[in-house]
Amino acid sequence: MVVTELQQRMQESFKDNVDEEYLMDCMRCGFCLPACPTYLVTNKDEIHSPRGRIALMKGMRDGDVVWDGSVEESFDMCLGCRACEPACPAGVQYGVLLEETRVAIEQVKTKSVVEKAVRKSTFDGVFADQKKMAGAVKLVQFYQKSGLQTVTRKIGFLNLFPPFMKEMEAVLPAIESKKKRATPSEPKTTTVAFFTGCLMDTLFQETNRKTIELLESLGVDVMIPKEQQCCGALHGHSGELEKGLRNARTNVDAFDSDSFDFIVNNAGGCGAFLSEYEKHLQSDTAYAEKTTRFSRKMIDISSLLVKLGLNERLKEIQVESKAIVTYQDSCHLRNVNKVFLEPRTLLQDAPGFEYKELIDAGSCCGSAGIYNILQPEMAKKILDLKMKGVKELQPAKVVTSNPGCLMQMQVGIQREGLEKEMQAVHIVDFLYDAIYKNQN
Template identity: 50%
Template sequence: MTSAQKASIQKAFKEEMDYDELLNCMRCGFCLPSCPTYIETGHQEKHSPRGRIALMKAVTDGVIEPDDEFAQSLDLCLGCRACEPVCPSGVKYGHLLEGARDILQRNKKQTIRVKMLRKGIFDELFPHQNRMEMATGLIGFYQRSGLSKVARKVGFMNLFPESMATMEKVLPEVPKRSVMKQRPHFFAHEGEKQATVAFFTGCLMDTMFFKTNNATIKLLRKAGCDVVIPENQLCCGALHGHNGELERAKTLAKQNIEAFEAADADYIITNAGGCSAFLIEYDHLLKDEPEWSERARQFVTKLKDISALLVELAFHKTHRLHLPEQTITYQDSCHLRNVMKTFNEPRILLKAIDGARYVEMEGANTCCGSAGDYNIVQPDMAMQILDHKMEKVETTRARTIVTANPGCLLEMKLGVERAHKTGAVRAVHIADLLVEALEEP
């Protein structure tokens, strides 16, 4: 990092960081036991929320330079925000982290290759759902054609890092693009009508996890909801916001707000914890834009996770849920728990399933290591966290691990594969399990 870059970063920190929020941290250390990277690095202060806030403040004050070590500390953060619920001062650590990463990203000198890669992902792929469908459709072809088996047999996957090679094995079956296109944009309720909901389908959720989205629609209908799927909705912007692309995230937020305003629904329903947490903070993202701030506030007041709405509508009391005898456990989506404050509702639903014995996992509220693209950009730390998570799973003796976020689901599937438990243990999204419990005779 050059002197000019450091000076530019320092200037931006002084002008843009929320200094009152930096001062809000009392250095009490309540966050330390909740921080995965602080624990996994052997209690290194620079890898704790308190330590990172101190570093941000020091850069803002001009006490230290924003060098590579500073950037590495921020990069190693999972962004799980487990520090926020335990903070007695209510420090919005996630907002500070996103702001700091945005400043670093804007002032970072990148190679042409990296620039092209970021542009391809953040500008040309995720904001365009039709391109997401095409990209995941290629994965579907790869799976259906038998190429996946050939690639593994000839050792092609050995060219990739171990975590990515293993992840390829646990990807869900992607449907044909024609199947995705055939789904209607409105579904009528079953039984007595309870509400009209607009379903945020997501980008990856509505392609790679299309089956889970269909399960979510089925649950909503059976709960008495008319389901509207706004046609013009886009990626939530979480990937952009967490990777220093806040302006692009704002653009996506505005388009989504417009799309869901047109639906005029009672609720906006999500089934992905990572998306939910970013959507619920659209009002913060757009707080400095008067023409959007109130519209964003109205948007977030309607937002609910599928599990929260099902419990509110007493779905578990009005529908029989049954599974063959098995032990199940639940892994929290960090963002669903720490930002959306939704953690009791999934457990209420799971405990209502006859035939299933629910066992709470120790540390279910701590990150599994997925954290968006974290397991790709920080594979060593991610796998270290995941392996420790699977040790906790082992103590529950669960046959089924349930979660509520696509990244967490893939990560837990990866953990099962790494622990050589394939066939004995499975990981499943809560919406898929509830539909399975409904259909089980």
């Protein structure tokens, strides 16, 4: 094997960044294979399995594997859904290994001027400053409200773009101006701090508003720390972990208070990265204690709603008609935060609906952060598999717990021409409507 300068630098980067002990935890038993969407979609190609990728990581670290396009493709093709972790009897920390691998690659890989500019504007701009995110979303709002969207669609301008971009544009939520919070009159028994999220507080601000109203109706005093920023998950999944941890420290400082009982979030992807702040910052003496407090208070919205007794309130509402509702898991909510039963119990008790389990509900829908943008062909294949189960079940509502999953499922429904028969909705929007529409 000819050792080029790039090969040598890449090997050194893997040695510096990828933990050898974690690599050695893999017993190569293969229990992860049936859980891996890319392994299954690629006709069981080992290079696109967790076991195969760990072998490549070790080979790169040891200098036994030559860095080339096929190795890079294997790592790029990984969804990062972490379905392999619950399936692994040895407890391999695949999520850590994948993050470390992407950091190792990012530090050495040659980037074009355009890629450098995009990364800087994304990771140091929009996803590092909530004001910049809000500004970007205002441009989308102008596009929707000014009539420009109507004209753009009418003249077929979007046909000049790749099909997946046209599909994503079609499912963007209608962005409304923020409404002023009403002062709740119910007595408060619990205080929570709400992690509003960057996309959730801009593109999906109506879902955030309904989250607050639902909590307040259950006797919760909701606080919103103003200094919070994007959780940093996108940075961490894109080889920019240190920039993600910059956001993490900002958020830990913003939520470091004894004045609330829980820190609640309503986006599965954000929740997983937030819950792992403690792991990422445990060696930082200035933040180790703070992140421990942060992690102990972190809770997903569905878990908190169950804890607050929303199930009983749902049962009190009597509705005769029964439409089918099903649930598509957020990979990170299920595989990292282990939240599985709580959203299902809420849907089972929802008035006017009959809950039915979706085939392979725990398998990834193909969204995976920005995976459906970076890997549109593979994302489409994974979504097509998901939609087979949806079409077989024929639900009126497909409920999700993550904005990316929500938009991906909407794309799937639209692609199949099922918009008039079913709808993808966030679990908060679904529960809010189930309560308030049936009470009026």
